[in-house]
Amino acid sequence: MLLQANKWLRQNGASTLNTQQIASRLELIDITKQYPGCLANDSINLCLQPGEIHALLGENGAGKSTLVKTIYGVVAPDKGDILWDGKEVTIKSPSTARDLGIGMVFQHFSLFETLTVSQNIELCLSQKHLANIDDLAEKIRQLSEEYGLNVDPDKYVHSLSIGERQRVEIMRCLVQSVKLLILDEPTSVLTPQEVSGLFDVLRTLSKEGCSILFISHKLHEVTEICHQATILRGGKVVNTCVPSEETPASIAKMMVGDLAEQDTQYTKKEGTHTLFSANNLSLPSKQPFGTSLKNIQFELKAGEILGIAGVAGNGQDELMAIISGEDNRTNKSSLSLDQMDIGHLHAGDRRKLGMAYVPEERLGRGAVPDMSLTENTLLTHSTGFIKNGLVQWQEAKDYASRLIKKYKVKCHGEFSEAKSLSGGNLQKFIMGREIGQNPKVLICAHPTWGVDVGAALAIHQALLDLRDQGAAILLISEDIDELFLLADRMSAICDGHLSPQVKTQDTNIDQIGQWMAGTFIDTQRELTQETQS
Amino acid sequence: MIRIQARTEPSTLMKIASPLIAIVLTLLFGCLLFSAIGKDPLQALHVLLIAPLSDSYNIGEMFVKMGPLLLCAVGLAICYRANMWNIGAEGQLLAGALGGSAMALYFIDSDSVFALPITLLAGIVSGMLWSAIPTFLKLRFNSNLILTTIMFNYIALYLLIWAVHGPLRDPQGFGFPESALFSDATLLPTLFEFSRIHLGIVFAILAGFIGWFILTKTHLGFQIRVLGADEPAAKYAGFNSKKLSWFVMLFAGALAGLAGVSETTGPIGQLVPNVSPGYGYSAIIVAYLGRLHPIGAILAAVFMAILYMGGDLAQIEMGIPVAVVSMFQGVLLFFLLACDFFINNRLTLSHQATN
Incomplete structure (x- = not known):
């Protein structure tokens, strides 16, 4: 992946050289910005004509x-130059x-x-x-x-x-x-x-x-x-x-990105029976900037990973909130778990029935920034650590340090505050915490976003292990490579519509790409019209 | 050029030092003020802060004032930990005093051993009711808790004044706006013979430890802390934020109500219009000064009680108006919030000229 990107850079660099003769309105040369733990901009070149x-x-x-x-x-860049009308400026x-x-x-x-x-x-x-x-x-x-x-x-x-x-x-x-x-x-x-x-x-x-x-x-x-x-x-x-x-x-x-660069391959599995389903779920957005969900319909089977691709802001956050129960405006029968209607249940009750979630936002949602990892373990994993309403801190502490060891979370110890961890390490911790509850259904958003390769591999393996134990996993990601790698069935979301689900072997990146752009919506609409008439 | 810069992580040192720096700054400010009105600043500070601890009677009075402050502050600290901005401890205290007094007057001819517990319970329930209404309004209609609790302070105050002028006025009281003196069966026992220290201070210190226990040892307290520190995480974890909000508000209302009824059945012994010299408001400062920690509130309540005592003494001995106490409290909160700013920020000197 890196090699290809470099190639692109070189080609791109060459083209900027060519256009340099004309005085560009704005030209960025090698703009680099490093944030703690994240290289936000890496030698970016960009050229804008009047x-x-x-x-x-x-x-x-x-x-x-x-x-x-x-x-x-x-933001002040760490490196690089900005040319404005051909003249170098510092903004x-x-x-x-x-x-x-x-x-x-x-x-x-x-x-x-x-x-x-x-x-x-x-x-x-x-x-x-x-x-x-x-x-x-x-x-x-x-x-x-x-x-x-x-x-x-x-x-x-x-x-x-x-x-x-x-x-x-x-x-x-x-x-x-x-x-x-x-x-x-x-x-x-x-x-x-x-x-x-x-x-x-x-x-x-x-x-x-x-x-x-x-x-x-x-x-x-x-x-x-x-x-x-x-x-x-x-x-x-x-x-x-x-x-x-x-x-x-x-x-x-x-x-x-390009699928061809992926070298690892995992075996695809077929799910057994339906564990979780959304039945014709439509819901207007709560926020003025949100996306309304329209006729969402899918089934999640035990022992499979269903991937949902999509460009950000097409309803993923809303879908996630509805499945988790953080937004429980849905009616009773629109969601079911193990043949039980759960649409009316609160997030806490759904957790008790065996659902677990890995949210997109790790710090501030998946983990409380100012609390220790022990406390963050207790955030969602309380079974066994509460006796008569009292927290068994010692046991929670031991469990947290076992999680840290098992998932190789880099930190000072279970007393470390969540915010002191890097994004990838915190994600491994959250993943471990959710998987550790042996959920029947795991909903997982952008699991390896911003995570380094090693951690991503560990997270992938943990997800596959959980699937092989018979759990149903819903994987929402913008990373289409990852979806093709992990998902047994695929789907795409666009503007609040969810595409049909197909076996990963039976589809390809072009089709999913088209679905991400919403090509399935018209056919879906025609289909519903046909069935209605 | 001095610039303000956000710290990458909050300073632990500042978290602890902030209240102490704020106290020092407040005292310095006091010195300036006393000089300005022609009083000897050192003598004034001595009267304000040292004299209240000079003899056993004064120490006893300090504990009498500390009781209601601490009871209210513990409840408020827990509310604030859950991000529930309850400014209504004063009203809840007054409601407790009113409800408790009504019950005490019902038992005026009784010598039952249950009279006192029932009276206290009536005060507690009244305080809870008084906090329940703004809580309901917030959870049902998303009304601003700060505004409604403040409004309910005034409603409670005027309700109490109406009661002592009307239905609860002592028929043999020559028309004074006071209730009859309560029967001994409904008075809180004093702890020592030489002072007015009563059972209320025991309740208060107990409340401090119970508050600490809830916050640190129970799952409920953990959920409260998560809700306050990071609401999206509490939602994500599936905590019932409504239930938690109800709990902290009713808990605070109960403690403030207990503070109110302990005042009327303790040192006062009857219902009077001025039950509280603003304990419920001062408790906000106590809660903050104690870093929203129930045990910290105990220390902060001691300081605030001394200040109350000192204010009285300063008026008697030096002719300094008693309003100086409110002013000291206000300045203290001001400095405290200003110092807290530096927990997350710092000043840096930069040599870069700005345009």
């Missing part, structure tokens, strides 16, 4: 946020970035609800900018007309919809006459109509020579609007492409 709409793609944790924060001056802070002409619209807006649009915009303008503007409200109206933004400067922000607020954020950048606009997942909060409106604005901006850096998880949008795309994986640029020449499925494939 008027170019450039997509930045990658899984969660691929390093996209760190990279744009570097450009916007929030010390967001205000330096704004002075250069870089504007950014964050995923979560930073507007004061009790102020009007023009007051909000005035707040973030520097003295320099303000001096150039006679009448801000008039300027906003004029820009609003020019770009079709439809922003009324006198309205109070609390009265605006999410889409309108986003346009205020964009307006804020326009007033400062930006030359580079960074948008972090701008469409995740918008309705389809608002999305097409936003795209019109972006196209106008691009025609006038403003460069746009566009972070998105929605691949069809990227193919629709972006001129160039850079794909990050594990902090490295693994690929670049022209999105209009690609399909969402082929881009998805680039994002998650």
Whole structure:
């Protein structure tokens, strides 16, 4: 994998050299940022021409946020150079970035609800900018007309919809006459109509020579609007492409990597009887930024691993919360365990029936950061450690140290606080804790995300051992290689729809990639219509 | 240029030192203030902090004040550990005093041995009821617990004032807003002959140890700590956060109610409008000063009780207004929160010029 990435880098490096003759709007050379325990950006090269709409793609944790924060001056890179209009610059802070002409619209807006649009915009303008503007409200109206933004400067922000607020954020950048606009997942909060409106604005901006850096998880949008795309994986640029020449499925494939590099093979098994099932489960999202689940239907058999592939934010978190019972708005019969309806049960009751979970978020959900590993063992594994309501701390301690030894968790001891462990080691610990309860059903999200190769192998083996003992495992992952490696049956989730499930041997990465992009949704809809008529 | 920088991990040293630094800063501030109003600062501090411990009567009075402070603080500490921001100990205390007094007046002609336990129980249940309403509002309608508990403090206060002016007023009391003196059967026994120390302080210290036991030894306490430290983890583990919220709120209400009824059946001996000089509010500071730890609260309650005593003495001996106590408490909390900031942050000197 590394070798291929390096090859890509070299090719990529060569292409940047070629384009260097034209003065790029922005050029990043060898940007590297090391966080404790994680190389967030590893020698990233990126080049943006005036008027170019450039997509930045990658899984969660691929390093996209760190990279744009570097450009916007929030994060200082450890190494590397930034060229702005051909000149080397150091961007010390967001205000330096704004002075250069870089504007950014964050995923979560930073507007004061009790102020009007023009007051909000005035707040973030520097003295320099303000001096150039006679009448801000008039300027906003004029820009609003020019770009079709439809922003009324006198309205109070609390009265605006999410889409309108986003346009205020964009307006804020326009007033400062930006030359580079960074948008972090701008469409995740918008309705389809608002999305097409936003795209019109972006196209106008691009025609006038403003460069746009566009972070998105929605691949069809990227193919629709972006001129160039850079794909990050594990902090490295693994690929670049022209999105209009690609399909969402082929881009998805680039994002998650190449299957051919996997050298280990595990035997696939067939499950025996159905242990857990979701029956036609639909649920609107609780959060405004969430995904609603639509007609989720699957069966999980004893002794098998069912993998669910998908690009982040397509309903995985919501599905996980519903299966675990953290969100128990579901009706009784929509979920069943061992022929028993459990849709109405609380998370704690479901655990008692033999379900266990490994959440995506290790620190802060899977483990309490400020508590010791002994206490974190007790978090979900309490059988045997509680007598008459009292905690048997000594026994819990002994068990925690056995877990540490068995799963080779690197730490000072069972007294170490969870937050002192590296991500991979904490994941091994959580995995061990959940598997140690001998669950009938294990739900596992992104089990090896951000974990080093050795730990990943150990986690894979632990999962397979649990499967061979007859447990049913649901594996939700963005890492398609891992899914093909471990899962006995495969499925994909897109926009809250779950695809049919097929045996891993009977499918291939292309089909799953297409499913991840949502191609199954129409056929599913036709099928349901057919059966209805 | 001094800059504030987040620490990579919280400083253990600061966690322990913070209350001590806050106390020192408060005393320094006090010195400045006393100088400003023309009093000898050292003498004032002596009267405030040393004199209360100078003779056995004063030490006894210190324990009398420490009781209700500690009872409320233990309950609050456990609430705060569960992220339940109960500011209503004062109201729960007053409700306890009111409910307990009503029961004590019912037993006014009784000499039954059950009169006192039933009276105490009435106080406890009243305190629990008073904390139950805001808890219900929070869990059912997601109302802001801080606001509702504060509002309930006022409702309790005026309810109590209404009661002593109306139904619970002593018919032979010449119209004074006070209840009749309680019968001996409903009075808390004093522990020593020479002072007013009563059984309440035993309840309080016992509560401190029970609170400690719950938090550190029981599974319930563990769940409370997880809920407060990391709510998503508590959800993930499947802990019943509603049940836990109910428990901590009712526990705090019970202890505050016990504090209230112990005041009326202890040193006061009747229901009067000013049962509490703000014990329920001071207990918030006690809980924080004790690092939200029930045993720490015992030490902090001693300090706060001394301050209460000292305030009285300073008024008598030096003519310093008694409001100085509230001010000291406020300044102390202010400094404490300011010092706590440095548990997670630190100051660094940077030579980089900013633009």
